Amino acid sequence: MRLTTKGRFAVTAMIDLGLRQAAGPVTLAAISQRQHISLSYLEQLFGKLRRNGLVESTRGPGGGYTLGRPAEEITVADIILSVDEPIDATHCGGKENCQGEAGRCMTHDLWSALNDRMLEFLQSVTLQSLVDQQRAQGVSLDNHRAPKRAIAPMPSSVKPVRVNAPNSVFALGAALAKG
Numbered sequence: 001m002r003l004t005t006k007g008r009f010a011v012t013a014m015i016d017l018g019l020r021q022a023a024g025p026v027t028l029a030a031i032s033q034r035q036h037i038s039l040s041y042l043e044q045l046f047g048k049l050r051r052n053g054l055v056e057s058t059r060g061p062g063g064g065y066t067l068g069r070p071a072e073e074i075t076v077a078d079i080i081l082s083v084d085e086p087i088d089a090t091h092c093g094g095k096e097n098c099q100g101e102a103g104r105c106m107t108h109d110l111w112s113a114l115n116d117r118m119l120e121f122l123q124s125v126t127l128q129s130l131v132d133q134q135r136a137q138g139v140s141l142d143n144h145r146a147p148k149r150a151i152a153p154m155p156s157s158v159k160p161v162r163v164n165a166p167n168s169v170f171a172l173g174a175a176l177a178k179g
Contacts, residue, residue, distance in 0.1 A: 003080070003085065006045065006083050006084070006085055007079075007080040007085035009041065010079050010082070011079050011080065011130075012035050013035060013037065013046070014049070014079050014127055015131055016034060017055065017065055017067060018130070018131040019131055021065075021067055025057075025062065025063050025064030026065055027063070027065075028042045028043060028064070045083050046065060048082055048084065049079070049083065050065075053068045053069065054067070054068050054069070054074055054078060055067060055068050056068045071127040072127075072128040073126070074126060074127040074128075075122060075124070075125060075127070076123075076125045076130070077119055089114045089115055089118070090115065
């Protein structure tokens, strides 16, 4: 089995979401920044995760994603299979036509048994256990948001410039009508 970036990124993003959702919905932009995953790629993955009920989205200001079910009910297998990542080590995709018309290859049963063990293992690992593992390792939960700019106070030696110009089209029209 070859786990592609799709499966790895989906699991990583779900751990990030699981760590931070207690503070409210988590934006994909924030996950993208923290985990160095393309925002457009995350949008594709989360569309699939949402369709499979693993996440829920909230629109508008303060919106983002939350888990669709408790983290202890979501397994790594659920996440990987939700993003269309096959768990298959056979050469034939489980169709038993490894050698075309000749049928199965000699190692088909070996790779098929490996598929079963991998799926069994991934079903035994919950998202909650991965979140707990990250917390135990002391993962920082700061949001790595860009620092807010402070507006510096105007220096006392500088006097504000006063302009006596109209500030709208209506004020300009009124000023021209007077003049």
